[in-house]
Amino acid sequence: MRIDYHLKDKFDFGLLFPVLILFGTGLAAIYSSTYNNPLAQGNFEKQVIWGIAGMILFFVVYSLPSNLFKQSAIPFYLLSLFLLVFVLLIGKTVSGSKSWINFGSLGFQPSEFAKIGTILMLAKFLSRNNTDIESFKDLLLALGIGIMPVALILLEPDLGTVFVFLTMIITLIFWKGISVFAMFVVLSPIFVAISSLFGTFYFIASLVIVVALLFVFRQDFFFSGSIFALNLACGFFTDYVFRALSPHQQNRIQAFIDPMSDPLGSGYNTIQAQVAIGSGGFLGKGFMAGHQTQLQFIPEQWTDFIYCVVGEEFGFIGTIIILILFTYLFLRILKISSSSKDEFLSLVSVGVLTVFFTHFIINIGMVVGVMPVVGLPLPFVSYGGSSLLVSMVMLGIVANIFRTRKNYA
């Protein structure tokens, strides 16, 4: 084991550099979209303060001894579950979701904190020496660890965050080394569930695909039948969950399926967001010069719809630079994950990567009209303290893993 004392080897600038540019772009967009809005006065200044706090947290987490993460996994996970139950009891409802706990003027979302807790817990479980992900029991346990916070978040209900957790759980199991067939068993119910949202035709079509794949895998009849039954149940369960969702979330899903069905209601944000981005063109309309942004056609644009501001005022150049920066950041984290010698830390960094990536794909996807509007912020860019601080902590964990990647050979 050789210890390199060069700073380059201890600190990955490639990790922090794109994040600083993303944060800076976000600040500019927040400034532009809140400047003329009396409801959002001071948001720019607040975000600057959150940014400074985030940097401090980042460096604190960066310098922690890395075995602390594994040790804190169980307490963090339990605290996460506690807070998720707590928020359901006393939480504040914001746009239809009971997801905020308030301390005076400061609010915080337990589901953000639960991301870290769940990643650590799942990574700890999967990296145990005797865990066999191919065994039915261990797979169920792993899924159980993941599903518990998901179920609580579904009760809030915060659909976007549920998506993030599901993707993260599946990716961790995948990274652990699940076989293709087991992966199919895990993924097919999700596939069927999403298809069923589009209507009976899509539900049946997805079931047909599942049956076809079951023939390809040639497993025994009883097992295949059980998997089919699971899929069928999942489709009906989704329908039940959909009915249980709050009306505004039902509308958002419906608006995704057909945004034009209600151009002034649920589909309004999607349409206005696309108009903002599309009208930006190649170079954009210029800082503080976007009609859609300056005339406040999109409500609370500085949070989930911040990418519209970038698209309208900085154009294709701006949106593509953001895409490239994120892609670079993701590949950088993936590189760290595969270079880490410690299975736990490798899993943790993949978990962080998945959380960032899911936010990225759903946020930008919804803004450009290819994903449902589920209300997820764009990490490092959107306005919001909870999201930014948790993102910076997760980034700090990855930087820490980079620093200590050679320690556990």
Added chain:
Amino acid sequence: MINERFASLQRKTILSVAILISAIALGARLFQMQILNQDLYESKSVNNSIKQIDQNPLRGVFYDRNHKLLVNNVPAYTLRITPTEYDTSLNHMLETVLKLKTGFINDILFQNRNYSKYQPIKIKRGVDFSIIAWIEENSQNLPGIDYIIEMHRGYPGGVNGSHIFGYTREITKRQLEKGSESYKAGDFIGYSGIEKNYDMQLRGQKGKKFILVDSKQKEIGSYNDGSDDQLPVKGNDIILTIDAKTQKIAEEEFKNKRGAVVAVDPKTGEILTFVSSPQYDLDQFSYITSRDFLDSLYNDPEKPLFNRATMSIQSPGSTYKMLVAIAGLDLGVITTSTTFNCNGGYTFGRFFKCHGVHGRINVVEAIEKSCNSFFYQLILKIGLDRWAEYSKRFGFNSKTNIDLDEESSGLIPDSKYYEKVYGSNWPRSILLSLSIGQGEVSVSPVQLAQYTALIANNGKTYSPHLVRGYVDNTGKEFDLKSKQLTVGIDQKVFDIVKKGMYLVVNGSGTATSIRSDDIVIAGKTGTAQNPHGKDHAWFVAFAPFDNPQIALAVIVENVGFGSTYAAPIAKKIIETYLNSKVEKSLDQQKTITQLENTVSEPQREN
């Protein structure tokens, strides 16, 4: 085995590819939106935030025949409320200050509940300046209340002219539905009179202003610094045929009287004076926001909105005797030397009375003395249908096509008409009533004025009209043509009839009281019997006798004999018009002399 799969290169590659494919897909989508379809989104963005606002043009003004301004546009204050900012607890105070009914503001707010709450609503027009000043001072305590300046009709010429000018009002829903596309809700359109008939000329072209609005339709500022805005184009100004001075005198003469007068220039058909009395106050119309004022006019028993000059039809009485004489002379049934006997009446089935005993009397004397017996006997020789045919030649039984919206065509009965009413054995004695302008024959004042003009100008005139032409916004004048009318009757016939009319005033006729040495007037009195109270007094006249420049018909309702009431009014109108004409030509001569003097001065220096 498990450790082989953990974080394998294969799995890393799968994740890398997933990340790259997602990023490329989003990039492609952005390329499609921002590069390929930018125009589409840009136009949507523009439609979103750029609003077109119509700007009302100034309505054309009215001049009289001498280019004296009669109707113009004057600025007035309109009070508005913006619902989002307005506090309804101010309702009571505002209603008190503006003298509105309690609950008025709530009603208006309710009517506008479906419109943007950021759009100001007009509450009252023509608000007094002192109230505006008070609002200015207290604007801090009066949120959501403001005012704008709007143009309203003003009448600076001292002429009321309610039935000439007419009024404008906000367009009704029904009119919008059936009307042309060029009208929009909230537009003011001509509702009666010249304002209605010449609306297309007067209204001008709307301007367009482009403004930026936010998502709540609230105005943010002008778009493109106003470079795409179009200025409104003022409507064309109308030049009336009316002589303001004469019109004013005529209106004064008719104060507290019911009736009408129409005076035309017989050579051109231009209407010099046009009064229907009682009139109504056009000024009131500029400021109405409720129907109260209009309802009070509708319910007035004197019917001020009714245009008597074109709409009221009455028996013409003895003024119609000239027509019978013309028919008789033109048909050759009589000559100037033909006489009929008058022994105080004429027996035809029963005794038909005359108002005197005229003995043997010829046509000229018969007109002068208004002898009924002569015309009883004459019409029997003419016959009903030939009488009706001559009546129609003089424009009766059909509209004069005067340039106002409403007009009655009156009635000239013929044999078909009587067969329909009484059957084929209709009593021939009806003819006798018709010969003296009584019975079913009914005419409007404007028809009677046209008939007088035709007599005065020897069978030729133009259809009566109130508009001579218009001036477009470049100052260029355009004349409007009217239809020429000819009756095709020999000059000699007119000479005979006009001699009779001359003697009515200047001989020993029925209107010698208005005889004047300065101006030679020829005329004819008439009395229209009517079932409602006293007779209506008619007088038709033209002057000067040698070279008629004015021909008119006057009716004064329910006063009795024509020469007592109608003839003096006619005289006053004739005198005013002809004297002002003389003054004008004197003025012109003076100017010409002055011009000659100025030209000659340098010569003198030489």
